[in-house]
Amino acid sequence: MDSSTINSLFSEAIVSVAGLTDYIQELLEEDNQLHRVWVIGEVSSSNHHPKGMFFTLQDPDAKATIQCVAWRSQLSKLVQLPEVGEQLIILGSLRVYPQRGQYQLNVWQALPAGEGLQALRSRQLRQRFEAEGLFDPQRKRPLPIHPETIAVVTSPQAAAWGDIKRTLQQRYPGLRVLFSPAQVQGELAIASIVNAIDRVERDGRAKLLILARGGGASEDLACFNDERVVRAIAQCSIPVITGIGHQRDESLADLVADYSAHTPTAAAEQAVPELITLYAEHQQRRTTLYQAVTQITEASCHKLHHLRTRLRHLALDQQLHQEQNAIAFQHQR
Incomplete structure (x- = not known):
């Protein structure tokens, strides 16, 4: 089947990406209920940006999320700034961004609604693990070298x-x-x-x-x-x-x-x-060992020379003593 046949069969049904996105944007942004909508959810992530604050609002039980943005000019008007783990009631309007094929909630107001369910579950689980000692430093094993x-x-x-x-x-x-x-x-x-x-x-x-x-x-x-x-x-x-x-x-x-x-x-x-580091450390140990052996050898040689000198002096002293005894003996005769 060539392209002309396909076009003739589906010409009325085919729509471009831009056309489909424009249609979705019109449906969402022209819906009066979405011009001013209240949404409750838990903040799962947030990111401060020079233009404002971008954050994700989630429903832990339904496993659904929506991207939100509070522009910089609006931040000072919010009763509660979005923080991870907090549950918020958000007032905003829905906007579609065709370039990314995404929609997000432009936030006008944020009201506190207590600790989020996901944050509460994580905190309770963490406390249970701490009570069991799973996070204790003493139970952590050394890594093999x-x-x-x-x-x-x-x-x-x-x-x-x-x-x-x-x-x-x-x-x-x-x-x-x-x-x-x-x-x-x-x-x-x-x-x-x-x-x-x-x-x-x-x-x-x-x-x-x-x-x-x-x-x-x-x-x-x-x-x-x-x-x-x-x-x-x-x-x-x-x-x-x-x-x-x-x-x-x-x-x-x-x-x-x-x-x-x-x-x-x-x-x-x-x-x-790192193998290079190991090799450098090995070379350093070789150098240190060589210097230590050289130092010990030089010290031993110096000591040996000193002992030899003492031995020579000791032999001369003994010889002089023997000569003195011999002379004294001759005088006595």
Whole structure:
């Protein structure tokens, strides 16, 4: 079937991307109910920007989110500034952005509605883990200094996997790296991560495990705050390093891990020493040892020379004493 036939069959049904987006924009922005809408939800992430504050409002039970923006001119008028974990009642209007194919809520007012459900659940879970001692520094195991085999749990499509592989190869050539793939975002991520850790355990070759993913919105990192993932890390028979998100992110998985790094690359750097550094340290030890041996040898030679001189003087003294005795004996005769 050629293109002219297709066009003749679907000419009335085909619409361009711009045409479809314009239609959606007209439906949403011309709806009187959406000109002034009240929305209640929990702030799951926020980002301060010179133009204003961008944040995400979520409904934890329905697993729905909406992007919001409070422009700089409006911030001072808000009763409550958006903070992660707080539940807010938002007044705003819906706007469509055709270039990104997205819609967001332009915020006019924000009223406090107490602590959010997701934040409350996370706080209670954290308190339970603390009571069990899962975050105690005493239970954290030392990392192996020269691991021969390391396992990595992350998504095969994630940039984190490439960063970790490259860093490990550069720092410690010859290292055996076992990859246990897992989804690190979405509804299936929790079971996938737990299964990936269990896969490493059953394999039995790895001496260290890295659990990693790149940064993202707080709702994207929710699986690392789940009880099943946290307990899988705590019960793992080998030390675990986490490299989750960016420096601003901290999950319950980070708290229970034996070592927590701010990024996947930093986790890989912590997992193995740098071969160049090891070589430089070895050369420094050789130099220090050579200097110590040389110093001891020179000191011993000096001492030996001193003892030889004393021996020569002692032999001369004995000879003089014998001559004196002989002369005295002659005089007595």
